[in-house]
Amino acid sequence: MAEQTPSLRVFASPSRYVQGRDAMAELGSLVGALGKTPLVLTDDVVRDLTGETLERSFERAKVPLIFERFGGIPTKAESERVAEVIRQGGHDIIVGLGGGAAIDAAKGAGANAGVPWASAATVASTDAPTSALSVVYTEKGSFESYRFYDRNPALVVVDTQLVAQAPTKFLAAGIGDALATWIEARALRGTDAANMVEGRPTQAGTALARLSWDILWESALPALDAVDRNLVTPDVEAVVEAATLLSGLGFESGGLAAAHAVHDGLTAVDETHHLAHGEKVNIGSLTQLLLEGAATAEVEEFAEFTARVGLPTTLTEAGLGDADDAVLDRVVEAAMAPEETIHRLPFSPSHRDVRDALRAVEGLGRRVRERAGLGEPRRP
Known part of the structure; x- marks a missing residue:
């Protein structure tokens, strides 16, 4: 993209942004309005931190809660692995839960599998949750490329109580x-x-x-x-x-x-x-x-x-x-x-x-x- 000289001005944004104390308690109903069989991508630490809240939230919304463990680095291979989980499970939306790395991997997986994606942020460490791009890294953690998508997240949720409890x-x-x-x-x-x-x-x-x-x-x-x-x-x-x-x-x-x-x-x-x-x-x-x-x-x-x-x-x-x-x-x-x-x-x-x-x-x-x-x- 750097070498292009575009003629049109373009503004992009997520479809909905939700922020506040205990916002994660509303994730089930918010995601349930977008899909019937979501997949939540997160690591063990964040799952332990949010699991009980999400179980109550998704149960109240009558939406199944299925987790997939995030590998830790948003590599090309990780996004493709998770995309296959989406395909095999018949999921119709993926939720990246945690920080920017899990969220970026979820975007890539959603794009690969052809389903929308949502960002559920437990920290405010990057501005990744709202964007239509991912930063792709190598297995060693070096920057590899930006990956651009044709749409932004369908939903962004940021729980400020979790942000306040994080380091x-x-x-x-x-x-x-x-x-x-x-x-x-x-x-x-x-x-x-x-x-x-x-x-x-x-x-x-x-x-x-x-x-x-x-x-x-x-x-x-x-x-x-x-x-x-x-x-x-x-x-x-x-x-x-x-x-x-x-x-x-x-x-x-x-x-x-x-x-x-x-x-x-x-x-x-x-x-x-x-x-x-x-x-x-x-x-x-x-x-x-x-x-x-x-x-x-x-x-x-x-x-x-x-x-x-x-x-x-x-x-x-x-x-x-x-x-x-x-x-x-x-x-x-x-x-x-x-x-x-x-x-x-x-x-x-x-x-x-x-x-x-x-x-x-x-x-x-x-x-x-x-x-x-x-x-x-x-x-x-």
Whole structure:
């Protein structure tokens, strides 16, 4: 998609979005309105966490509840395996339950089997639940490709009580993923670059990206304080909506640029595999800001804010503090693959430009942490 110059503007969204405390208790009736024989794809941890609630919910809705164990990584093979389970069981809808990995695998399986899919999020760690694409990884956890679908999820459900009970680092990662949405969407404003749904960016997509950004700057820190105590507050509800719905619509219809391309590049080296998706994206956001030559005050403010959120702002935290040029060259080579979204920037950075910007993240992050009294960056 990166090489295309589309003529039409396109906006995409899920058919229905439902969010709130104990929303998972309504999943049975919501899914039952879409299919008679659903399959729920999830891992053992999430099944143990939600099983009793879902049993009551599906029984009340008179809908059968059948689980399939998720293999852990949304690979091409995993989506095809689950698709075969759908075919053999005669299921007419699949539900991805948990985080972005299970949800992305469910999308792929649903597309392979020719049935609709729903997203049931128990964390707000990525903006994957609403989109018409999956990130496909290799068995080793490296980025392989984006896979695009002809429709978005038929349903998205986010239970904010479960989000509040999950480790706070998951919400912090979701904030990192969502903050990139505006950084990338604004870079594509007024250009002919493609968004993620085979069209030019829409004003709606860009505006929602900005709204997500504004909400996060206002509410992210108090929301994280609340989640530390397993509380659902208005700030938590606002941040979950910003990180899931608004960011999801914003990145898909507003477009991606360098931040997510750098994320994809970071997955190519083993040193960064301890980082969550949104944590790698935050390194990508800082890299894009430096690559663009953004105002120093803006870049430093962003670095301090995201450090306070708990996101990595140095290569040291990413496991690359001592990396030589050969390692960073592998990151940059993957980030600049022909199909990558970095090529949607309104300028054409060289390999050396991107490597230097990535390398410069270390000094920026350290300087800001020292000035803000945040201490030395932690090694993984």
